[in-house]
Amino acid sequence: MVDTVPDGSVWFYDPNRIAPIVLAAVFGASGLVHAWQCYRYKCWKLTGWAVAGAAAYCGSFVARAFGAADYKGLTAYVVHFNFVFAAPPLFELLNYGILARVAYYLPYHCPIHPGRLRTTFTTLATIIEVLGGYGAYYASKRNEPEGEQAIGRGCLLASLVLQTILIAVFLALTSVFHVRVRRARSARGSGPDSVIWVLYASSLLILTRTVFRVVDIVNLAAFNPKKNDFDPSLVPAIVRFEWPFYVFEASIMLVNQLMLHVAHPRRHLPEDNAVYLAQDGMTELKGPGFKDNRNWCLILMDPLDLIGLFKGTDKSMKFWQNNGFSELSENSRDQPTRVQHRQRRKR
Template identity: 30%
Template structure:
């Protein structure tokens, strides 16, 4: 390869100068909207990762815009590849956190310890991210080193397969939770909205994973190729249609149906068995150690014994004060209020 930008290009096509700039603006707008809503609903603890993922994704497309003008600059090419690969797993972490908050809100239907959902999935997500980014960096920097190019493609494929497995597990958990809520009676509108949101966002993440997996396997099969390397590698529009498109819909969906509108920010606030009243409880209390809950998140040992390892505090509603500032299930509560007010007297007290 030559030494100047005019003599060499790391792209297998002529990259667009305009599209990365346009979509950097659109992704940035979505990020700013989400930051505003996180402040508005004070929901940072749950959906921080959407803002962080947006910052990474916006940076990636800005770098791609610059790189398109200097296609022979290896550092710019690596940087834009890494940032664009980095963002989707971070976006997914927001969905994992949302699953945990949803099960804290209706703990009687929780599939696993809600407080361990984020820890379990974020650690797995961190592994996915590390593998994928390492593969993207190796592939982008491989140059004429065919072995490095191939090993990078293998790492990317492995990371994408792992992320797909994680997303399928998340969907399975949400489906199980949703079915438990439905079997107990009419599903509250806010719970239904959040469940459908999680179905949609996971579908878009899986779509993106499929695209990137096809690209990775095409990369492995076309090691050393410089032209006519297959439809995905040789056509830029695939990147916009199956990487950028799904992730943009993901972020704008969460802006239109921001979880801060439908779930309380306090994780100890839970829905009573009447599916309308909300109470301020003690939060999920697991009698096992943290490591036991991480190793056995579904409490299989407790299920086998017929004795769950957590306290079923929702069966003692009279012990927990009613939240007086409305109900998210009825659409009468809001995170915009100054705080959660609970009745001074416990239900049943004179």
């Protein structure tokens, strides 16, 4: 590690010239493979966010490659900075959608109504993403007044903290759902159970990256290059050296991206989200689906339908209670069953 800051470098170091090119190619190729998988499994609504996330990372590393050739140029740095902060929330949206799809398939085990789960997390994640996008733009503009940069760093830090909290809540909800699935035993060891384990791994990877970025932004905000005259000894190590970025951002998110290729959720879930697994763990039924017929303004303001819960009008959506399989005895429920759909969809 070189303990000096190159004169005029907006990166605080001399960026590696080879790694960004390699990673841009890998993320770009991964995005194309994800697009092919979306086409093959007909699941653009389910895993299309993986394509968008790969494209964002590819764009960020292309910009970083240009920045490595001219480390004094601000444009490449700004483009890289904004793309690299925009990509992980897209993978969070992907995870929220996958959990919702598993909940569609096993609706009677979900702590909240499956039709509300995706709406709630997507709405909150979108608000956080807008806040983070605003913060990333102004935090990366090194030629702007220090006051505007400070506001940008503050907004970006707030969005990262909120992302951390939202991921923690998501993991808690996933755990409750998973415990219910495991206790029922009808779906244990089946495809949905495998998908949930992948969600754990993906969420923990993104959480690790987000915590790293919180520490990074806090250290960046604490260092004022104008007051410290670019003294390398005063620049925090997490900012001064390039390796933390490749260890805690690039490699982690690349593992997350590649993991979704190998353990693609559509291999274990039906194409139609109206299809769900009956309580016997063997029979697949097609229900009416989970379309929310409320006004879109009401959906945005009350994604959990607390009004419907209070009035009791949400009970009509629990269609699985009247499918003829909901009154199974405990003895029959404890018997291990072979999930027939698993063999049919194995590819």
